[in-house]
Amino acid sequence: xxxxxxxxxxxxxxxxxRTPRFRRGGRWRTTLTFWCFVAPFLIGLxxxxxxxxxxxxxxxxxDATNTVSPTPxxxxxxxxxxxxxxxxxxxxxxxxxxxxAAFIVPVTFACSLGLALMLNRVRVMRAFFRSVFFLPxxxxxxxxxxxxxxxxxxxxxxxxxxxxxxxxxxDEIAWLFRPDPPWFWLVIVSLRLWIQVGFYMILFIAxxxxxxxxxxxxxxxxxxxxxxxxxxxxxxxxxxxxSVAVLMLILIAAYQAFDEFxxxxxxMPSARPPLVYLYQTSLGMQQELGMGSAGALILALLIALxxxxxxxxxxxxxxEDR
Amino acid sequence: xxxxxxxxxxxxxxxxxxxxxxxTVNFLALxxxxxxxxxxxxxxxxxxxxxxxxxxxxxxxxxxxxxxxxNIEKLFSxxxxxxxxxxxxxxxxxxxxxxGTLFLCATAGYGLARIPYRHxxxxxYVVLAxxxxxxxxxxxxxxxxxxxxxxxSDLRGLIIPTLFNGFVAFLCRQYFLSFPRExxxxxxxxxxxxxxxxxxxxxxxxxxxxxxxxVITFVGSWNSxxxxxxxxxxxxxWTVQVALSxxxxxxxxxxxxxxxxxxxxxxxxxxxxxxxxxxxxQGVAQTGLKG
Numbered sequence: 001x002x003x004x005x006x007x008x009x010x011x012x013x014x015x016x017x018r019t020p021r022f023r024r025g026g027r028w029r030t031t032l033t034f035w036c037f038v039a040p041f042l043i044g045l046x047x048x049x050x051x052x053x054x055x056x057x058x059x060x061x062x063d064a065t066n067t068v069s070p071t072p073x074x075x076x077x078x079x080x081x082x083x084x085x086x087x088x089x090x091x092x093x094x095x096x097x098x099x100x101a102a103f104i105v106p107v108t109f110a111c112s113l114g115l116a117l118m119l120n121r122v123r124v125m126r127a128f129f130r131s132v133f134f135l136p137x138x139x140x141x142x143x144x145x146x147x148x149x150x151x152x153x154x155x156x157x158x159x160x161x162x163x164x165x166x167x168x169x170x171d172e173i174a175w176l177f178r179p180d181p182p183w184f185w186l187v188i189v190s191l192r193l194w195i196q197v198g199f200y201m202i203l204f205i206a207x208x209x210x211x212x213x214x215x216x217x218x219x220x221x222x223x224x225x226x227x228x229x230x231x232x233x234x235x236x237x238x239x240x241x242x243s244v245a246v247l248m249l250i251l252i253a254a255y256q257a258f259d260e261f262x263x264x265x266x267x268m269p270s271a272r273p274p275l276v277y278l279y280q281t282s283l284g285m286q287q288e289l290g291m292g293s294a295g296a297l298i299l300a301l302l303i304a305l306x307x308x309x310x311x312x313x314x315x316x317x318x319x320e321d322r
Numbered sequence: 323x324x325x326x327x328x329x330x331x332x333x334x335x336x337x338x339x340x341x342x343x344x345x346t347v348n349f350l351a352l353x354x355x356x357x358x359x360x361x362x363x364x365x366x367x368x369x370x371x372x373x374x375x376x377x378x379x380x381x382x383x384x385x386x387x388x389x390x391x392x393n394i395e396k397l398f399s400x401x402x403x404x405x406x407x408x409x410x411x412x413x414x415x416x417x418x419x420x421x422g423t424l425f426l427c428a429t430a431g432y433g434l435a436r437i438p439y440r441h442x443x444x445x446x447y448v449v450l451a452x453x454x455x456x457x458x459x460x461x462x463x464x465x466x467x468x469x470x471x472x473x474x475s476d477l478r479g480l481i482i483p484t485l486f487n488g489f490v491a492f493l494c495r496q497y498f499l500s501f502p503r504e505x506x507x508x509x510x511x512x513x514x515x516x517x518x519x520x521x522x523x524x525x526x527x528x529x530x531x532x533x534x535x536x537v538i539t540f541v542g543s544w545n546s547x548x549x550x551x552x553x554x555x556x557x558x559x560w561t562v563q564v565a566l567s568x569x570x571x572x573x574x575x576x577x578x579x580x581x582x583x584x585x586x587x588x589x590x591x592x593x594x595x596x597x598x599x600x601x602x603x604q605g606v607a608q609t610g611l612k613g
Contacts, residue, residue: 030439033516037433038445041426044486048464049452056463068466115355121348131599132356135363137606138591140545142563143584144362146570150580151365158378160365194362199606206607256456259547263567275459275548282462283552292462300459 056293064290080294090295092270093277094302100273101254103189108250109243112197116204117235130205134198141259144191149176149264153187179270188271191260196253200246207242211235248310255303274299366588369581377577393582402572404557405583408565413590415480415550415561416543422485423539424532431494432520436506446495452488465552475556484549490535493608497531498524534605537598544591562587 055068060080062070084090115133119126136144152160153175162172175183215234216226224230236243258275265271272280278299282292369377371389398406433439434446464483473479501524509519525532550561560568566587569580595602 027440030437034433034437034439034442036517037429037437037520041430041486041491042445042448044426044482045449045452045488048467048483048486049455049460049488050448052463052467053455053460055466059466068470118348118352121345122352123345124349129352129356130603131595132359134599134603135595136359137602138541138595139362139588140547140563142545142547142566142570143366143588146566146580146584147362147365149570150577151369152362157380158382160361163382194359202603202606252456256459263570278462279548279552283465289462289466293466296459296462300456303456303459304454 057297059290060293060297062290064288064293066287066289068289070290074290076290080290081298084291084294084298089269089272089277090274093272093274096271097255097257097273099185100188100257101251103185104192104254105247105250107189108193108196108200109247111193112200112246113204113239113243115197115201116208117231119201119205120208130202133201136195137198139195141191141195142263144195145260145263148187148191148260176264179268182271184265184268184271188260188264191264192254192257196250200250203242203246204239207239208235211238248307251310252303252307255299366581366585369578370585371582372578374576374578390578393578396576397579397582397586400579403565403569403583404560405562405565405586407558408560408562409586411477411480411554411560412544412562412587414477416540418481419484419543420536420540422481423487423490424536426485427487427490427494427535428525428532429520430491431496432498432516432524434491434495435498435501437516449488449491453492461548461552464549468553474553475559476553477559479553480550480559480561484543484546487539489609490539493535497528501528530601530604531608533598533601534608537594537601538605538609541591541594541602 059068059070061075061077063074063076063079064070119129119133122129154162155172155174155177156162157166157172159175161175165171165173173183175187211234215238216230219230219234220226224233256275257273258279261271261273261276262279266276274295278292278295281288281295368383368385370393371391372383372386373390373393376383376386376390397403430449434442434449468474468479468483471479473482505523505527506519509523514522545563546561547563547567550564551567554560554564557565566583569575569583
């Protein structure tokens with residue numbers, strides 16, 4: 001997609017250059033104007049993204065504890081990488097992420113699509129419902145974690161979840177404070193679901209409104225019944241591009257899960273996703289910046305790989321869909 | 323039902339047709355879900371206006387008998403959590419981040435979209451390549467850079483590194499590519515250069531797009547936690563989210579104050595939601611679908 005957009009820009013740029021007024025200024029002037037527009041941004045991008053990533057790659061080959069400019073003596077080669085990859089805590093964090101993704105991706109996808117379909121059907125108070133489901137997006141993970149931890153799932157008698165369970169005669173559950181049974185997954189998944197579902201719902205609603213009505217009309221003429229039949233044969237195929245994009249967005253967001261894990265189960269080693277682990281390694285008591293950098297790069301490569309595979313698998317970039 | 327579906331359907335009547343029976347069930351299901359979604363907001367409000375004793379009372383109390391307004395004064399006079407300072411910091415960070423991001427990314431996006439410089443595409447590919455780096459992963463490298471600049475626990479460290487958002491620049495470029503060229507040509511005939519056309523023609527006519535990007539950036543900045551946590555090491559540089567998280571993990575905690583703090587942290591965004599929801603929805607549709 002990016003490539004085709006860029007070539008379109010080329011074509012337009014050529015027609016722009018034909019305007020006589022711009023010929024007079026000459027090539028130099030155009031170049032200068034271009035850099036006036038782009039340079040401030042590009043310099044910032046260099047300083048705060050590109051150079052740090054390169055520097056971090058450099059640090060990942062050193063034992064950089066509590067320092068950002070290690071001496072040549074601290075050079076450890078691939079030591080940090082092997083240490084990271086064989087570190088059971090890092091491996092555990094990848095497992096934690098996989099379990100989390102296995103829950104959150106399909107559930108968020110199904111719920112946001114479901115809500116979008118329901119909203120698309122309702123005829124009264126549609127704007128109200130949309131606002132309500134979208135409202136949690138205004139809530140930060142910190143605020144939500146606070147409500148989940150201190151009010152709904154606080155594990156004591158006056159918490160909302162336990163109050164409701166008590167009505168049915170079920171004993172109190174400790175939710176977050178014991179790793180076994182792993183009730184904390186319910187807490188974490190429901191929190192993220194609550195915040196995110198409205199966001200993806202909006203994307204699905206936008207896509208649903210793009211589906212040409214005549215497809216349904218043609219199907220009804222052919223005797224199709226509204227409901228599952230048109231959903232599987234018209235709605236879902238028409239939503240393909242959006243579905244792929246939404247799945248990717250949910251997965252990438254799950255990789256970067258940090259806030260709620262740190263605040264809800266940060267002290268539980270068995271429930272530590274990669275970012276929390278990296279945070280605690282590189283910026284905790286000991287600032288193991290070399291190890292942290294190696295971990296960040298491994299993780300970045302993993303994300304790139306999975307995104308690429310998912311793209312290939314689901315046929316991302318199928319231009320006719322977009 | 324069957325009779326109706328065999329008849330050619332008039333345009334726009336599809337929904338009316340099929341929701342005869344399912345419509346009420348659908349509406350009821352949505353209503354139940356809406357109540358569920360609102361519960362956390364209700365809990366924040368209830369707990370913020372209750373006393374600690376009321377919150378922990380054995381029987382469920384739907385709402386405090388008399389709202390405990392004195393919680394507000396207690397919260398802002400609590401020396402262990404500088405809420406007032408944190409609110410000011412958050413407001414400054416979110417506002418300046420939004421303005422800065424908008425300025426830098428809009429100018430860059432326009433330059434990349436419209437100025438016929440030979441190597442513009444190569445520059446654009448550099449920007450695209452940085453999009454491949456997942457945002458949250460860069461916190462370790464960026465921390466390294468910011469600490470060597472001496473911006474730890476400094477608002478500069480909170481704001482400046484977040485301004486150069488490759489994704490927003492990408493969105494701006496795509497938007498400006500679709501901006502009607504005739505308007506700019508007219509401006510050029512009148513003797514304006516690119517800079518003049520950008521500020522006098524393009525920007526004033528891009529209000530909706532820029533507002534959508536601005537609202538999304540503001541919400542993201544106000545709610546962000548990881549970066550402010552990494553950079554804000556001293557209490558004077560805490561944003562609302564960091565202050566709240568410290569409060570949450572504190573040993574001695576007053577529940578009512580905690581929830582009042584959450585309410586205060588959320589309030590500005592609720593206003594954004596009430597008055598600017600249109601732009602927020604538009605921003606989500608724009609940022610999400612093109613990602």
